[in-house]
Amino acid sequence: MRLDFPLVGPGGEPIDLWRTFVSHGVAELPPMRVDEEARLFEVTVSLPASRPRTVRIASGRPGFGQVTILGRPVGARTAGETMKAVAHILRLDEDLSAFYERAAADPDLSWVTAGAGRMIRSQTVFEEVVKSICTTNCAWGATIRMVTALVEHLGASAPGAPATGPAGRAFPTPEAMAGAGLGFYRDVARAGYRGAYLLQLAESVAEGRVDLESLGRAGPEEISDEEVSARLQALPGVGPYAAAHTMMMLGRYSPLILDSWTRPTYARLRRRKEVKDSAILRRFRRYGRYAGLAFWLFLTRDWVEAPPPA
DNA sequence: CGTCCAGGTCTAC
Protein backbone atom coordinates (compact mmCIF):
# COMPACT_ATOMS: atom_id res chain seq x y z
CA MET A 1 0.00 0.00 0.00
CA ARG A 2 1.25 3.49 -0.87
CA LEU A 3 0.35 6.75 0.79
CA ASP A 4 1.44 10.29 -0.07
CA PHE A 5 2.13 13.11 2.34
CA PRO A 6 2.94 16.77 1.57
CA LEU A 7 6.48 18.03 2.21
CA VAL A 8 5.30 21.12 4.07
CA GLY A 9 5.52 21.77 7.79
CA PRO A 10 2.77 23.16 10.03
CA GLY A 11 4.16 26.69 9.60
CA GLY A 12 4.21 26.40 5.81
CA GLU A 13 7.96 25.74 5.86
CA PRO A 14 9.51 23.33 3.35
CA ILE A 15 10.62 19.82 4.33
CA ASP A 16 13.81 18.37 2.86
CA LEU A 17 13.08 14.66 3.05
CA TRP A 18 16.58 13.39 2.30
CA ARG A 19 18.13 15.81 4.78
CA THR A 20 15.71 14.37 7.34
CA PHE A 21 16.78 10.80 6.56
CA VAL A 22 20.43 11.65 7.15
CA SER A 23 19.84 14.17 9.92
CA HIS A 24 21.50 11.93 12.42
CA GLY A 25 23.28 8.60 12.79
CA VAL A 26 20.26 7.00 14.46
CA ALA A 27 18.75 6.59 11.00
CA GLU A 28 21.42 3.93 10.41
CA LEU A 29 20.52 2.00 13.54
CA PRO A 30 17.92 -0.77 13.50
CA PRO A 31 14.97 -0.73 13.29
CA MET A 32 15.85 2.02 10.81
CA ARG A 33 17.87 1.81 7.64
CA VAL A 34 19.00 4.33 5.04
CA ASP A 35 19.67 3.31 1.47
CA GLU A 36 21.94 6.00 0.03
CA GLU A 37 21.87 4.42 -3.40
CA ALA A 38 18.10 4.19 -3.72
CA ARG A 39 17.59 7.38 -1.70
CA LEU A 40 15.11 5.75 0.60
CA PHE A 41 14.56 5.15 4.26
CA GLU A 42 13.05 2.09 5.90
CA VAL A 43 11.83 1.55 9.42
CA THR A 44 9.92 -1.19 11.19
CA VAL A 45 7.32 0.39 13.44
CA SER A 46 5.45 -1.02 16.40
CA LEU A 47 1.68 -0.66 16.13
CA PRO A 48 -0.85 -0.55 18.97
CA ALA A 49 -3.31 -3.14 17.69
CA SER A 50 -1.34 -5.35 15.34
CA ARG A 51 2.04 -6.77 14.50
CA PRO A 52 4.88 -4.41 13.57
CA ARG A 53 5.14 -3.23 9.99
CA THR A 54 8.08 -2.25 7.85
CA VAL A 55 7.61 0.91 5.81
CA ARG A 56 9.67 2.36 3.00
CA ILE A 57 9.74 6.12 2.63
CA ALA A 58 11.00 8.01 -0.40
CA SER A 59 10.17 11.12 -2.35
CA GLY A 60 7.03 10.83 -4.45
CA ARG A 61 5.41 13.14 -6.95
CA PRO A 62 6.75 16.73 -6.77
CA GLY A 63 6.19 18.24 -3.34
CA PHE A 64 5.23 14.95 -1.72
CA GLY A 65 6.80 12.06 0.11
CA GLN A 66 5.56 8.55 -0.38
CA VAL A 67 5.16 5.82 2.21
CA THR A 68 5.00 2.18 1.13
CA ILE A 69 3.81 -0.32 3.70
CA LEU A 70 5.63 -3.57 2.95
CA GLY A 71 4.22 -7.06 3.41
CA ARG A 72 0.65 -8.19 2.93
CA PRO A 73 -2.00 -5.48 2.46
CA VAL A 74 -3.22 -3.60 5.53
CA GLY A 75 -6.66 -2.36 6.51
CA ALA A 76 -7.60 1.27 6.98
CA ARG A 77 -7.03 1.14 10.72
CA THR A 78 -3.51 -0.24 10.46
CA ALA A 79 -2.72 2.11 7.60
CA GLY A 80 -3.77 5.05 9.74
CA GLU A 81 -1.71 3.91 12.71
CA THR A 82 1.28 3.36 10.46
CA MET A 83 1.05 6.83 8.98
CA LYS A 84 0.79 8.27 12.46
CA ALA A 85 4.00 6.50 13.40
CA VAL A 86 5.72 7.76 10.23
CA ALA A 87 4.64 11.34 10.93
CA HIS A 88 6.11 11.05 14.40
CA ILE A 89 9.39 9.58 13.20
CA LEU A 90 9.83 12.19 10.48
CA ARG A 91 8.68 14.91 12.87
CA LEU A 92 6.19 16.14 10.28
CA ASP A 93 4.07 17.77 12.98
CA GLU A 94 6.84 20.07 14.21
CA ASP A 95 6.67 23.74 13.29
CA LEU A 96 10.19 24.92 12.48
CA SER A 97 9.22 28.30 11.02
CA ALA A 98 10.27 30.23 14.15
CA PHE A 99 13.68 28.57 14.00
CA TYR A 100 13.97 29.36 10.31
CA GLU A 101 13.27 33.04 10.98
CA ARG A 102 16.31 33.20 13.22
CA ALA A 103 18.47 31.08 10.93
CA ALA A 104 17.66 33.30 7.95
CA ALA A 105 19.49 36.13 9.70
CA ASP A 106 22.62 34.00 10.18
CA PRO A 107 24.81 33.69 7.05
CA ASP A 108 26.30 30.44 8.37
CA LEU A 109 22.91 28.82 8.74
CA SER A 110 20.54 30.50 6.33
CA TRP A 111 20.80 27.39 4.15
CA VAL A 112 18.73 25.42 6.68
CA THR A 113 15.57 27.30 5.73
CA ALA A 114 15.38 25.17 2.59
CA GLY A 115 14.04 22.37 4.78
CA ALA A 116 16.74 21.12 7.15
CA GLY A 117 16.36 20.60 10.88
CA ARG A 118 13.82 17.82 11.12
CA MET A 119 15.76 15.33 13.21
CA ILE A 120 14.67 11.80 12.57
CA ARG A 121 13.22 10.38 15.75
CA SER A 122 12.50 7.01 17.31
CA GLN A 123 9.00 5.88 18.17
CA THR A 124 9.49 6.06 21.91
CA VAL A 125 11.57 7.98 24.42
CA PHE A 126 12.67 4.62 25.80
CA GLU A 127 14.22 3.77 22.44
CA GLU A 128 16.00 7.14 22.31
CA VAL A 129 17.48 6.65 25.77
CA VAL A 130 18.64 3.11 25.05
CA LYS A 131 20.31 4.22 21.82
CA SER A 132 21.91 7.21 23.51
CA ILE A 133 23.42 4.96 26.19
CA CYS A 134 24.72 2.71 23.41
CA THR A 135 26.61 5.65 21.86
CA THR A 136 28.51 6.50 25.02
CA ASN A 137 32.22 5.86 25.37
CA CYS A 138 32.57 3.61 22.37
CA ALA A 139 33.15 3.70 18.63
CA TRP A 140 30.18 3.93 16.28
CA GLY A 141 30.67 0.33 15.18
CA ALA A 142 30.06 -0.83 18.75
CA THR A 143 26.86 1.20 18.90
CA ILE A 144 25.63 -0.53 15.76
CA ARG A 145 26.53 -3.94 17.19
CA MET A 146 24.68 -3.36 20.45
CA VAL A 147 21.50 -1.89 18.96
CA THR A 148 21.42 -4.49 16.19
CA ALA A 149 21.55 -7.28 18.78
CA LEU A 150 18.69 -5.76 20.75
CA VAL A 151 16.45 -5.54 17.68
CA GLU A 152 17.49 -8.87 16.18
CA HIS A 153 17.01 -10.94 19.31
CA LEU A 154 14.38 -9.06 21.31
CA GLY A 155 12.28 -7.21 18.74
CA ALA A 156 8.91 -8.39 17.46
CA SER A 157 8.87 -9.17 13.75
CA ALA A 158 6.69 -7.77 11.00
CA PRO A 159 4.81 -10.15 8.69
CA GLY A 160 7.25 -11.49 6.13
CA ALA A 161 10.36 -10.59 8.10
CA PRO A 162 13.44 -12.77 7.50
CA ALA A 163 13.84 -15.52 10.11
CA THR A 164 17.18 -14.16 11.23
CA GLY A 165 18.86 -10.79 11.34
CA PRO A 166 17.54 -7.41 12.45
CA ALA A 167 15.55 -6.69 9.27
CA GLY A 168 11.80 -6.49 9.65
CA ARG A 169 11.92 -6.27 13.41
CA ALA A 170 10.72 -3.47 15.63
CA PHE A 171 12.65 -2.03 18.51
CA PRO A 172 12.12 -4.22 21.61
CA THR A 173 9.66 -3.19 24.29
CA PRO A 174 10.90 -2.42 27.81
CA GLU A 175 9.31 -5.73 28.86
CA ALA A 176 11.27 -7.68 26.27
CA MET A 177 14.50 -5.97 27.27
CA ALA A 178 13.74 -6.51 30.96
CA GLY A 179 13.18 -10.19 30.27
CA ALA A 180 16.64 -10.67 28.79
CA GLY A 181 19.20 -11.68 31.36
CA LEU A 182 22.40 -9.87 32.12
CA GLY A 183 24.12 -12.65 30.17
CA PHE A 184 22.39 -11.52 26.99
CA TYR A 185 23.75 -8.00 27.35
CA ARG A 186 27.22 -9.31 28.12
CA ASP A 187 27.58 -12.17 25.63
CA VAL A 188 25.26 -11.31 22.75
CA ALA A 189 24.99 -7.52 22.69
CA ARG A 190 28.52 -7.27 24.11
CA ALA A 191 27.46 -4.09 25.82
CA GLY A 192 30.11 -4.37 28.51
CA TYR A 193 29.40 -2.32 31.62
CA ARG A 194 26.39 -0.74 29.84
CA GLY A 195 24.53 -4.05 30.15
CA ALA A 196 23.60 -3.39 33.75
CA TYR A 197 22.42 0.12 32.86
CA LEU A 198 20.24 -1.14 30.02
CA LEU A 199 18.70 -3.91 32.09
CA GLN A 200 18.04 -1.61 35.02
CA LEU A 201 16.47 0.97 32.74
CA ALA A 202 14.25 -1.59 31.01
CA GLU A 203 13.10 -3.03 34.34
CA SER A 204 12.22 0.33 35.85
CA VAL A 205 10.21 1.31 32.77
CA ALA A 206 8.52 -2.09 32.43
CA GLU A 207 7.52 -2.05 36.07
CA GLY A 208 6.12 1.47 35.79
CA ARG A 209 8.57 2.99 38.25
CA VAL A 210 9.85 5.33 35.56
CA ASP A 211 7.66 7.08 32.99
CA LEU A 212 9.79 8.17 30.05
CA GLU A 213 7.05 8.65 27.48
CA SER A 214 5.44 11.52 29.40
CA LEU A 215 8.72 13.42 28.90
CA GLY A 216 8.15 13.18 25.17
CA ARG A 217 4.56 14.37 25.33
CA ALA A 218 4.99 17.28 27.77
CA GLY A 219 5.58 20.76 26.43
CA PRO A 220 8.18 23.17 27.86
CA GLU A 221 5.48 24.95 29.88
CA GLU A 222 4.58 21.71 31.65
CA ILE A 223 8.10 20.40 32.22
CA SER A 224 11.05 22.74 31.68
CA ASP A 225 14.12 21.71 29.70
CA GLU A 226 16.13 21.80 32.92
CA GLU A 227 13.68 19.42 34.55
CA VAL A 228 13.74 17.02 31.59
CA SER A 229 17.53 17.08 31.64
CA ALA A 230 17.60 16.33 35.35
CA ARG A 231 15.15 13.45 35.01
CA LEU A 232 17.14 11.93 32.16
CA GLN A 233 20.40 12.22 34.07
CA ALA A 234 18.78 10.40 36.98
CA LEU A 235 18.62 7.32 34.73
CA PRO A 236 21.41 4.74 34.93
CA GLY A 237 24.15 5.40 32.39
CA VAL A 238 22.78 8.81 31.37
CA GLY A 239 25.02 11.80 31.99
CA PRO A 240 25.27 15.26 30.43
CA TYR A 241 26.11 13.99 26.95
CA ALA A 242 23.43 11.29 26.75
CA ALA A 243 20.84 13.66 28.21
CA ALA A 244 21.63 16.36 25.64
CA HIS A 245 21.55 13.77 22.88
CA THR A 246 18.20 12.39 24.01
CA MET A 247 16.76 15.86 24.41
CA MET A 248 17.57 16.81 20.86
CA MET A 249 15.58 13.77 19.78
CA LEU A 250 12.72 14.95 21.98
CA GLY A 251 12.68 18.34 20.27
CA ARG A 252 14.22 19.99 23.33
CA TYR A 253 16.94 21.91 21.57
CA SER A 254 18.25 24.19 24.31
CA PRO A 255 21.24 22.03 25.32
CA LEU A 256 24.18 21.61 22.94
CA ILE A 257 25.65 18.16 22.44
CA LEU A 258 29.27 18.67 23.46
CA ASP A 259 31.36 15.55 23.04
CA SER A 260 34.51 14.14 21.50
CA TRP A 261 33.06 14.42 18.00
CA THR A 262 31.22 17.75 18.09
CA ARG A 263 34.00 19.76 19.75
CA PRO A 264 36.78 19.02 17.23
CA THR A 265 34.34 19.15 14.34
CA TYR A 266 33.24 22.64 15.35
CA ALA A 267 36.86 23.75 15.75
CA ARG A 268 37.73 22.37 12.31
CA LEU A 269 34.84 24.18 10.63
CA ARG A 270 35.87 27.40 12.33
CA ARG A 271 39.48 26.76 11.30
CA ARG A 272 40.65 26.78 14.90
CA LYS A 273 42.74 24.26 16.75
CA GLU A 274 40.42 24.33 19.71
CA VAL A 275 37.32 26.22 20.80
CA LYS A 276 36.17 26.49 24.39
CA ASP A 277 32.71 25.26 25.27
CA SER A 278 31.83 28.72 26.55
CA ALA A 279 32.66 30.20 23.15
CA ILE A 280 30.47 27.63 21.40
CA LEU A 281 27.59 28.33 23.77
CA ARG A 282 27.97 32.06 23.14
CA ARG A 283 27.94 31.58 19.38
CA PHE A 284 24.58 29.80 19.49
CA ARG A 285 22.96 31.64 22.39
CA ARG A 286 21.03 33.81 19.94
CA TYR A 287 19.02 30.75 18.95
CA GLY A 288 17.49 30.41 22.41
CA ARG A 289 15.48 27.21 22.61
CA TYR A 290 16.87 26.17 19.21
CA ALA A 291 20.55 26.53 20.15
CA GLY A 292 21.28 22.80 20.13
CA LEU A 293 19.58 22.32 16.78
CA ALA A 294 21.48 25.23 15.26
CA PHE A 295 24.75 23.80 16.56
CA TRP A 296 23.97 20.33 15.19
CA LEU A 297 23.08 21.68 11.75
CA PHE A 298 26.22 23.81 11.70
CA LEU A 299 28.23 20.62 12.26
CA THR A 300 26.40 18.39 9.82
CA ARG A 301 25.89 20.71 6.88
CA ASP A 302 28.20 18.66 4.65
CA TRP A 303 26.36 15.43 5.39
CA VAL A 304 24.29 16.31 2.35
CA GLU A 305 26.00 17.53 -0.76
CA ALA A 306 25.04 20.95 -1.97
CA PRO A 307 22.69 20.72 -4.96
CA PRO A 308 24.50 21.21 -8.28
CA PRO A 309 24.37 24.79 -9.60
CA ALA A 310 21.39 25.32 -11.89
C1' DC B 1 52.20 -7.32 21.84
C1' DG B 2 50.84 -3.24 25.05
C1' DT B 3 48.54 1.22 25.08
C1' DC B 4 45.15 4.31 23.80
C1' DC B 5 40.61 5.80 23.21
C1' DA B 6 36.07 6.22 20.83
C1' DG B 7 29.98 10.78 19.89
C1' DG B 8 30.93 9.19 28.84
C1' DT B 9 29.28 7.90 33.39
C1' DC B 10 29.78 6.63 38.11
C1' DT B 11 32.00 6.56 42.44
C1' DA B 12 34.98 8.29 45.76
C1' DC B 13 37.40 11.59 47.45
Add this chain to the structure above:
DNA sequence: GGTAGACCTGGACGC
Protein backbone atom coordinates in the same frame (compact mmCIF):
# COMPACT_ATOMS: atom_id res chain seq x y z
C1' DG C 1 31.28 21.76 43.34
C1' DG C 2 35.16 19.89 40.96
C1' DT C 3 38.28 16.15 39.60
C1' DA C 4 40.92 11.57 39.20
C1' DG C 5 40.25 6.37 38.10
C1' DA C 6 37.81 2.58 36.81
C1' DC C 7 34.96 0.62 33.45
C1' DC C 8 33.43 -3.31 28.85
C1' DT C 9 34.66 -3.64 24.04
C1' DG C 10 37.30 -3.70 19.87
C1' DG C 11 39.82 -1.28 16.36
C1' DA C 12 43.88 1.78 15.61
C1' DC C 13 48.17 2.72 16.52
C1' DG C 14 53.32 2.47 18.26
C1' DC C 15 57.01 -0.50 19.67
